[in-house]
Amino acid sequence: MAANGEEPLLSVSNLQTVFYTDKETIYAVDGIDFDVKRGETVGIVGESGSGKSVTARSIMGLIESPGKMLEGSSIRFDGQELTEFSAEEYQAIRGSGIGMVSQDPQQSLNPVYTVGNQIMEALEVNRGMSGEPARQEAIDLLEAVAIPDAARRLDEYPHEFSGGMRQRAVIAMMLACDPEFLICDEPTTALDVTIQAQILELLRDLQAEHGLSIIFITHDMGVIAEIADRVNVMYAGEIVEQAPVEELFADPKHPYTRGLLEAIPGRTEQGEQLRTIEGDVPTPNAPAEHCRFAPRCPVAFDACERIPPQPVTVEDGDEHTASCLLYPEGETEAERAEHHRAAAGERRRGRAESGGEP
Ligand SMILES: Nc1ncnc2c1ncn2[C@@H]1O[C@H](COP(=O)(O)OP(=O)(O)OP(=O)(O)O)[C@@H](O)[C@H]1O
Numbered sequence: 001m002a003a004n005g006e007e008p009l010l011s012v013s014n015l016q017t018v019f020y021t022d023k024e025t026i027y028a029v030d031g032i033d034f035d036v037k038r039g040e041t042v043g044i045v046g047e048s049g050s051g052k053s054v055t056a057r058s059i060m061g062l063i064e065s066p067g068k069m070l071e072g073s074s075i076r077f078d079g080q081e082l083t084e085f086s087a088e089e090y091q092a093i094r095g096s097g098i099g100m101v102s103q104d105p106q107q108s109l110n111p112v113y114t115v116g117n118q119i120m121e122a123l124e125v126n127r128g129m130s131g132e133p134a135r136q137e138a139i140d141l142l143e144a145v146a147i148p149d150a151a152r153r154l155d156e157y158p159h160e161f162s163g164g165m166r167q168r169a170v171i172a173m174m175l176a177c178d179p180e181f182l183i184c185d186e187p188t189t190a191l192d193v194t195i196q197a198q199i200l201e202l203l204r205d206l207q208a209e210h211g212l213s214i215i216f217i218t219h220d221m222g223v224i225a226e227i228a229d230r231v232n233v234m235y236a237g238e239i240v241e242q243a244p245v246e247e248l249f250a251d252p253k254h255p256y257t258r259g260l261l262e263a264i265p266g267r268t269e270q271g272e273q274l275r276t277i278e279g280d281v282p283t284p285n286a287p288a289e290h291c292r293f294a295p296r297c298p299v300a301f302d303a304c305e306r307i308p309p310q311p312v313t314v315e316d317g318d319e320h321t322a323s324c325l326l327y328p329e330g331e332t333e334a335e336r337a338e339h340h341r342a343a344a345g346e347r348r349r350g351r352a353e354s355g356g357e358p
């Protein structure tokens with residue numbers, strides 16, 4: 001529940017998305033919970049392979065065999081349970097309610113149609129516009145995303161656009177669908193730092209103007225600092241820390257978050273890939289029986305190898321949580337271990353009741 005008592009626009013709870021491969025089951029997203037309130041930007045940050053894109057694709061209804069969302073997963077959007085949607089209902093909501101901008105704008109733009117045709121097509125499908133009014137609206141949208149000389153560029157093909165301009169065109173196409181909600185999966189990663197900053201500014205402006213809610217996925221803590229109101233830090237399929245952005249930077253609690261922050265050169269520079277915590281993200285191929293970060297954690301102790309950490313509130317209020325056996329603060333190691341063991345047991349029982357694994 002949002003602090004002001006308003007229902008969040010999106011509520012993800014106990015989302016478990018797995019992939020069945022020949023030799024194992026990959027728990028790509030392993031029981032995550034988070035909300036997005038109306039008009040806010042929630043960041044999801046973590047190294048490669050932590051489950052960020054699978055989270056986005058789960059929300060968008062784009063998980064295909066051998067992938068599956070397990071029973072007990074819930075994605076509530078604007079009062080509707082998306083996990084119960086049919087393919088057609090999902091298609092409709094992808095058209096009008098939820099838009100996605102991915103790292104590769106090629107995926108969203110068709111090379112054989114002009115940019116204008118594609119935007120006008122979206123306007124026709126979603127707003128019933130056609131002819132000259134649709135063309136004028138398409139020009140307005142290209143102008144809204146700061147594409148110069150919009151009327152002329154409307155008749156160009158995607159390959160005639162630079163990378164940054166293509167990404168803007170994709171955002172314009174999303175806006176043609178009038179979404180309430182935008183999922184941006186590393187939309188600026190392939191772009192140079194200046195263009196990246198411009199796209200971030202554009203998203204902020206659009207948000208202010210249209211009241212958009214945004215999930216913004218990135219490896220880059222610098223980008224998170226610029227764009228997010230609240231942040232989910234993901235590691236190996238789990239959210240290990242959640243906090244308002246200022247608090248995350250001022251007082252990170254999880255050793256993984258601390259590692260990510262230490263990896264930012266000068267903390268403000270953008271575009272740097274995080275790769276300085278020694279070791280790699282493990283592929284989760286079984287439900288968590290321990291802390292998945294423990295093998296790389298500088299402060300891990302015995303119990304971390306035996307108990308799967310559960311979210312603990314680490315500041316006043318309930319907005320900042322860390323899933324780590326270092327918390328609750330002020331308790332002995334044995335007390336903390338017991339706290340997490342009990343919470344993990346409760347979570348397992350909850351899952352069993354709702355039909356999820358294990
Ligand atoms: N179709 C698939 N089949 C099998 N495993 C998959 C599939 N898609 C994703 N995975 C696995 O799920 C895990 C999470 O992948 P995901 O793409 O969500 O990571 P990510 O955090 O988005 O990483 P990146 O920053 O590299 O984009 C990885 O271990 C990945 O190998």
Ligand code: NI
Binds near residue numbers: 052053054185
């Ligand atoms: Ni990804």
